[in-house]
Amino acid sequence: MAVYVIGHKSPDTDSVTAAIAFAELQKMLGVDAEPCCQGELNPETKLVLEKFGFSEPQLMTDVAGKQYMLVDHSDIKQAPDNWDQGELLAVVDHHKIGDITTPNPIFFCAMPVGCTGTVLYKLFVDLYKKEIPANVAGLMMSAILSDTVLFKSATCTPADKEAAEALAKIAGIDDMMAWGMEMAKAKSAVEGVSPRDLIFRDYKDFNMSGKNVGIGQLELVSLDLVENMLDDLYAELEKVKAEGRHSVFLMLTDIMKEGTELMAVTDDPGVIEKAFGKKLEGRSVWLPGVMSRKKQMVPPLEKAFAG
Ligand code: MG
Ligand code: MG
Ligand code: MG
Numbered sequence: 001m002a003v004y005v006i007g008h009k010s011p012d013t014d015s016v017t018a019a020i021a022f023a024e025l026q027k028m029l030g031v032d033a034e035p036c037c038q039g040e041l042n043p044e045t046k047l048v049l050e051k052f053g054f055s056e057p058q059l060m061t062d063v064a065g066k067q068y069m070l071v072d073h074s075d076i077k078q079a080p081d082n083w084d085q086g087e088l089l090a091v092v093d094h095h096k097i098g099d100i101t102t103p104n105p106i107f108f109c110a111m112p113v114g115c116t117g118t119v120l121y122k123l124f125v126d127l128y129k130k131e132i133p134a135n136v137a138g139l140m141m142s143a144i145l146s147d148t149v150l151f152k153s154a155t156c157t158p159a160d161k162e163a164a165e166a167l168a169k170i171a172g173i174d175d176m177m178a179w180g181m182e183m184a185k186a187k188s189a190v191e192g193v194s195p196r197d198l199i200f201r202d203y204k205d206f207n208m209s210g211k212n213v214g215i216g217q218l219e220l221v222s223l224d225l226v227e228n229m230l231d232d233l234y235a236e237l238e239k240v241k242a243e244g245r246h247s248v249f250l251m252l253t254d255i256m257k258e259g260t261e262l263m264a265v266t267d268d269p270g271v272i273e274k275a276f277g278k279k280l281e282g283r284s285v286w287l288p289g290v291m292s293r294k295k296q297m298v299p300p301l302e303k304a305f306a307g
Pocket of ligand 2 (some may be wrong): 116132
C-alpha cells in the first residue's frame, strides 16, 4: 500500500521538495512512498524542480482511508482534508507543533531550524546514515535558500548554513548564492497573476484564540513590483476576510531591504499595535527587519489575540 508524503496547503518550495526528499528516504527504508502536493506550485518551485530534473508531484488534498506522512507542517488548517480519517505515520517539520493528534505512536521529528530540508539532511546523514542523491540534495539546498531567504531570515540557524553548504557540494552547485538569487527572482514574478492567486501563493490560515486569521506572504526583490497592484490586492483581501475570517494579513516582504509592508484587513486593528508596537497607517504598516511569518508574525499576533 502506498504511503503519501504531503506538504502543507498553498505549497511552497520547502513543502514540495521535502515531500520528494522524505519520500526518497522512505523508499531507501523500504517504504512504498509517493510525494504529493496540495495545490498549484509557485514559479520558484517549478524552477527548482526543473533545474534538478523532477516532475511535479501528484495532487492530493484528501487522505481519507490512506496512509500518509506530513512534512513542513502539523497544523490541521494546513493539512489535507479528512486527516483524521486516514493513518498518519510520520511528521517532519520545523514549525511550532500544531494541533494534529494521533491514536498511535508515530515518527515525529521537528527541529527549531529554518527549513524542513535541514531536518531531512540530519535524518539522512545522522539518523539513517543514507547517501543523499545529488538531485535530491539540490532540492533540499534550494528549499533552505528559499525558506531562510538566502540565510537572511530570523529563522536561519547555523545548522541551515551547514546543511546548505554540504548539500551544494553533493549537488555540484558551485555558486549557491547566485542560484538563490535566480530563485528569488522567480519567486518575485507577479506580472499577470490575479490578486487572489498572489494572496494564496504562500498563505496560511491559523486559529488564534478562536479567531480565524489568514496570513499571506509575497517575498519580492523589490516592493516596486506590486506598487500598481496595491488597490486590487487590498480589495481582494477584503473578500478573503468576508469568507469567514476575523483578520487577513498580507506580508509584502522586501528581501533586499529586509522588511515587510504589512497589509491588514481586520475586525480589530488594535491587534497590530499590540503585536508590533506600530499603528496601521491606512491599510498597511512598514515593519523593518520582519521577514519571517513563522517567527516574527505568528508569535506576536497569537499573543495579541490572546489578550
Ligand atoms: Mg513551508
Ligand atoms: Mg518550511
Ligand atoms: Mg516561507
